[in-house]
Amino acid sequence: MGAIAHHEDNDFLFKYIFSTDHKMIAKQFFLTGSIMGLIGMIMSMIFRLQLGYPGESFAFLEPILGSWAPEGILAPDKYLALVTIHGTIMVFFLLTAGLSGTFSNLLIPLQIGARDMASGFMNLLSYWFFFLSSCIMISSLFVEGGPAAGGWTIYPPLSALPQAMPGSGMGMTLWIISMTLFIVSSLIGSLNYIVTVFNLRTKGMTMTRLPLTIWAFMITAVLGVLSFPVLFSAVLLLLFDRSFGTSFYLSDIYISGGALEVAGGSPILYEHLFWFLGHPEVYIILLPALGITSEVVATNSRKPIFGYRAMIGSILAIAFISFLVWGHHMFITGMNPFLGAVFTFTTLLVAIPSAVKVFNYLTTLWKGNIRFTPAMLFAIGLVSTFITGGLTGIILGDSALDINVHDTYFVVGHFHIVMGLSGTFGMISGIYHWFPKMFGRMLDKNLGYIHFWATIVCSYGVFFPMHFLGLAGVPRRYYANTEFPMFNEMYDINELITVFALVAGFAQLFFIFNVFYSMFKGPKAPQNPWESTTLEWTTPVKHIHGNWPGELPVVYRWPYDYSKPGMEEDFILQTEPLREGEEESH
Amino acid sequence: MTELLILLGVVLGIIAISKVVSVLEMVSTAKGENSYMPNAKENRFQARLMPVFLIAYFGFIIWQLVVWGDRMLPEAASEHGAVVDELMNITWIVITPVFVITHILLFYFAWKYAYDKNRKATYFSHSNKLEVLWTAIPAIVLLVLILYGLSIWNEITTPLTAEDDKIEIELYARQFDWTARYSGEDGKFGKANVRLIEGINMLGIDSTDENAWDDKYVKAEFYLPVDKDIQFYFRAQDVIHSAFMPHFRAQMNCVPGMTTRFKFKPIKTTEEMRVITGNPEFEYYLLCNKICGAAHYNMKMEIKVVSQEDYDTWLSEQKVFLAVEENMMKNQGIETQSDSIQPKVLEGTQLSTLN
DSSP states (O other): OHHHHHTTTTTTTIISSSSOOOHHHHHHHHHHHHHHHHHHHHHHHHHHHHHTTTTTOOHHHHHHHHHGGGGGGGOHHHHHHHHHHHIIIIIIIIIIEEEEEEHHHHHHHHHHSSSSOOOOOHHHHHHHHHHHHHHHHHHHSSTOOOOOOOOTTTTTTTTTTTTTOOGGTTTHHHHHHHHHHHHHHHHHHHHHHHHHHHHOTTTTOGGGSSSSSHHHHHHHHHHHHHHHHHHHHHHHHHHHHHSSOOOOSSSSEEEETEEEESSOOHHHHHHHHHHHHHHHHHHHHHHHHHHEEEEEEEEHHOOOOOOHHHHHHHHHHHHHHHOOOOGGGTTTTOOOOHHHHHHHHHHHHHHHHHHHHHHHHHHTTTTTTTTOHHHHHHHHHHHHHHHHHHHHHHHHHHHHHHHHTTTTTHHHHHIIOOOOOOOOHHHHHHHHHHEEEESOOOOOOHHHHHHHHHHHHHHHHHHHHHHHHHHOOBTOOOSOOOSSHHTTTTHHHHHHHHHHHHHHHHHHHHHHHHHHHHHSSSSBBOOOOOOSGGGGGOSSSOOOOTTTSSSSSOOOOOOOBBBBOOOOSBBBTTTTTTTTTTTOOO | HHHHHHHHHHHHHHHHHHHHHHHHHHHHHHOOOOOOOOOOOHHHHHHHHHHHHHHHHHHHHHHHHHHHGGGGGOOOOOOHHHHHHHHHHHHHHHHHHHHHHHHHHHHHHHTTBBBBTTTTOOOOOHHHHHHHHHHHHHHHHHHHHHHHHHHHHHHHOOOOOSSEEEEEEEEEEEEEEEEEEEEETTTOOOOOGGGGGGGTTOOOBBBOOOHHHEEEEEEEEEETTTEEEEEEEEESSSSSSSEEEGGGGGEEETTTTTTEEEEEBSSSOOOHHHHHTOTTTEEEEEESSOOOSTTGOOEEEEEEEEEEHHHHHHHHSSEEEEEEEHHHHHHEEEEEGGGGSSOOOOOOOGGGGOO
């Protein structure tokens, strides 16, 4: 620590690259995660072209994709590769590391009143493992046979046998190595977040005075610590099956003209291990997004978040239940139907705390005094996508109904809305809100408005019609729907989705431009631009090591004293002592 | 050249947007406002967009229902399918009002309570009564849905017993086609093993097992008799596949190393379905619904649902396994007496346990 701190102020390398300062690491996560997200989005635009216009030649694809798109037509196995890497990048690199890495790092020390994370060095390691993992994932695009292509869930035996598809060769090995490093990064980061929240809260910052963002980030970290190691064991066993001739997941296989010497394994074991992470993963994405929304909605409604304790309770309930529901991804794998029944029961229970959160957001808006900042718009958008996507979950979670919509576009529509859109909207909302804290300048509001409306309209344009495709039986991960007459007639729906997807992709240029323009040219940020109550707005605009120049702030009240009756100002900072006769009510 | 022009256009566009942005900023600074905080006019404008968006969103959904509604799967062609469809409809009836009401509230509140500097927001931090109310109501509604759903699930997943009058069919998946095997007159499938896969015997059927001799298998299309219980068994040769028969509301994964099962009773023949859908070329399909490789999107089999008589006729025309096997061996010049076939050591899954 000493050596690093010594260089802190004057050395470019240690200030920008090997920084141990949580604010700089947050920016590093933001930029790396966003670049990965951008790559994932461009991939989706390319495979949407194939789905919207199957078999049509797009000459501009050939120079970009080379042998992946001979004569401008995406090859079937490369379509699957794009879908797989798109899913992997979006779920893990953008919405797990990008979202938690950015905001947990930025806000945990600032909002609890700490000088930095518990371990700055571990924080640095966490970022660099993530960076390495990103590089390896991207490099897998360039190896022979292409990257992993068995879907982001990489079920064996498809992912275990190089003979099964080209992507299951070197590309798959790199996927496993990349994810292993990713898991290391996530674990180091999460442990750091948890320890920081428990140990470094400033004087007066009791657990029930924590902003909901911090509750969400902390519980997210707990979920990560408990579930990512299980994914690690899953991919480790997969690596053994691939490279050392074990058969944890393999049995009775005949492929490429010969029977394999494997016996006794079961692919179902992999599915259990994978989804034991895979389902909590959904909440690892959602909880931070919901935490950010709580903060943004309260600040911009000039009103306390409704039901603070119920919100904490529902975060805890969602986290707990999320460990008991993984089997709903496996209703039709041949798992014992009794287990299916149990998982249906636990799955639908998740809807209760989720409903509580939605109703609490609605009540927070009620009789508020709403400022429509771009952050607020994205937060409102999140509430809408969370409702829309959450409700179709009631259909998918019901095992009897799942039989016919499982693995169809209904699922694709559902999880893109409830997890993809909600996660992304939460992240973007957070960027608009805390950009002044990150870069000391303000994002442009008008570009933000254009960005929001284009994004929400196009997002629903992309994902809502997918429910109709799914109800018509159209399976996901089909390279083209041309081989079945009953799916072929859906071409116009697919075309519409593709057009919306392309427009949505280009609409993000407003955001990208805004971020880079404002980073250097935006108006200088005041200390507390949104007139907010939490501690991060008491730090100087220009980043300093240790966050507060003098003593650490002392906290006297909960974080949601907006428009408190009897008070003149419409917000009271957490650092303001209670006035005479005032009660801390919440 | 075109690339250069596009590049030039992009650069000019970025410069233009930068200029507009900085001009707008200067204007608001001149007015003494913060350029980042929405002013009264902008708040009102965004607030008005809320109901506009809501109407557009609902309008878009209704438009989709009207235009695409008839493309959904036609009524279920299996007995349990009708029950599942009813559960689906009831679930829609429960969740649609929730969707509509919460969205109306969300966008109505956003529009109604737009910022007004002369007003103060109402400090309303919690209400136990409300919170209990909206925990309890979803809990009760969900409990009813769960119990209803599970009763159907149990019915669907309980396998047929030995006493039931049924037909047993094995669906066998591999990259990238399907095979359907019928158990023949003895009603028993012969054993099978991946180590016996050779040449035309792509299911690895054990020809030393007498039960196998009258087994029949077909590709490209298979027949089902209407109004008769069918017990399906699923196996896979190489990777996980999924047998999806959407019109019958039936789906089950095919997993290498294990046998999975699903049962249903077809209640509409292909001909009847052609009348119902008004499509003279209508066919039922079995399709693969678990990513299995590059040609995953084209892994299919046609299903013909016909009367019992037509089914019997069709089945009697199919060759039994022994005939196929002997024919093959004759071509290869091998002795055809079955006792001359060398029995191989069998390991792993054996289908005999099914019967």
